[in-house]
Amino acid sequence: MKSLRYLDLSQNNLAGDVPRGLGALSNLTYFSLGLNNFSGVLSKDHFAGLVNLEYLNLSLNSLKLDFSEDWSSDSITTSIKDRELNYTHESTKHIVLIDMSSNSFTGYIPKKLSLLKGLRSLNLSNNQISGPIPDDIGVLRELESLDLSYNYLRGEIPSSLSDISFLSCLNLSYNDLSGTIPSGQQLQTLNNQYMYIGNPGLCGPPLLNNCSMNGTNPNFSQEHEGGRSSLYLSMSTGFVMGLWTVFCAMLFMKTWRIAYFQLLDQLYDKVYVQVAISKAAFLRKRGDEET
Template sequence: MEASEATRRGRRPFVSLSLEEAYGGATSSRRTVSDCKAIWASGKIPEKIGALVQVESLDLSHNELSGEIPSSLSALTSLSRLNLSYNRLTGEVPSGNQLQTLEDPAYIYIGNPGLCGPSLLRKCSQAKTIPAPREHHDDSRDVSFFLSIGCGYVMGLWSIFCTFLFKRKWRVNWFTLCDSLYDWVYVQVAVTWASWTRKNG
């Protein structure tokens, strides 16, 4: 009734209502509302909000809206003013033709640090590719670690081999020590085995 009277007087009708009432009434009766402001709205913006095809101004600012902005918002072909500032919206901003014609897009979405898109300072491509360099860095660090261990092992064996190759005295002493150690182990095993067989024989 108020909307019809305002239309007869030459002014655009303005409706201040909850978000549920806004899209609910639009889908049921296709009410002709030019200006719409949602007060104390919370939750997600419904996908059916695209049914408000005749809305020219939509103000959903300073509420508790969360989640992503529905792509159906770009279907509001009559929309000339939009305000989604100071909510808890996240995700990528829709890139519909109608939304691209709106003035001052940075102000439209201000106060929603979780939003990203071409019209904002935060680009979605940057947000998605941040973890990738970290994982790549971890993989390269692991490869370098194992590669250094392998190189150190090879260099150690090669150093010992070269030392024995050019130091004959060291080589003789080393093999003598190995022979002595082998003989001692053999004797200990033989004595232990003979003692054990006598006890159990």
């Protein structure tokens, strides 16, 4: 069926492997196998001939794909868009949506993903993808929705992400990302802390935890600890100096010693009298109660 352009088999109970022959449908623009029970391992052959594809949905299956093994030299973006490996803007502008969420994909996000210049929506959530987010993800200037949540991504959020001016939906939650959240203008317009929750190492707006308080700013922490130590040292030194001043004054000045001990005697007498009166009143009250 070389002329087939639209193929939607989603929301059925289809199972087993995805046929490799589907990759020969060169005129296919819409391809959806979402919400089925497909399993098995995807390879480059599944996408080799889909050079006109615009919409790809493989979500909510049990498919496996390891980007770091079979896709290291010819990534999924290469196979989808150009069988002859001619990386031009014309050969990669067609595809606008990729949804591969809720599968068993592993490995790193392919760096050649940046070849899909016309991509508007990318969803790789709820997989087992690890490694960093590609630094050049910001070249996807048409991207409107990016969902990489519930994976094992690590490292910092690339600052180039703030260069995507059309980005209106972003979800990086529940990964292992760390560092300061980029402060680009586009990311500030989103201003939703739920996009980043589940990443204990992240800090900065819109999250409430300050970068200087979770150890991401070691210089500040060192200065803060140094200032605290200096304060404690100054207080201890002042106390010792004051104590020695009083001791020396008492030692060399007789009138001060006399006045000091007289004061102690007076205080002792007052306390003794007060205790004696309180004791007598207590015994008198107790005797009255017994009678």
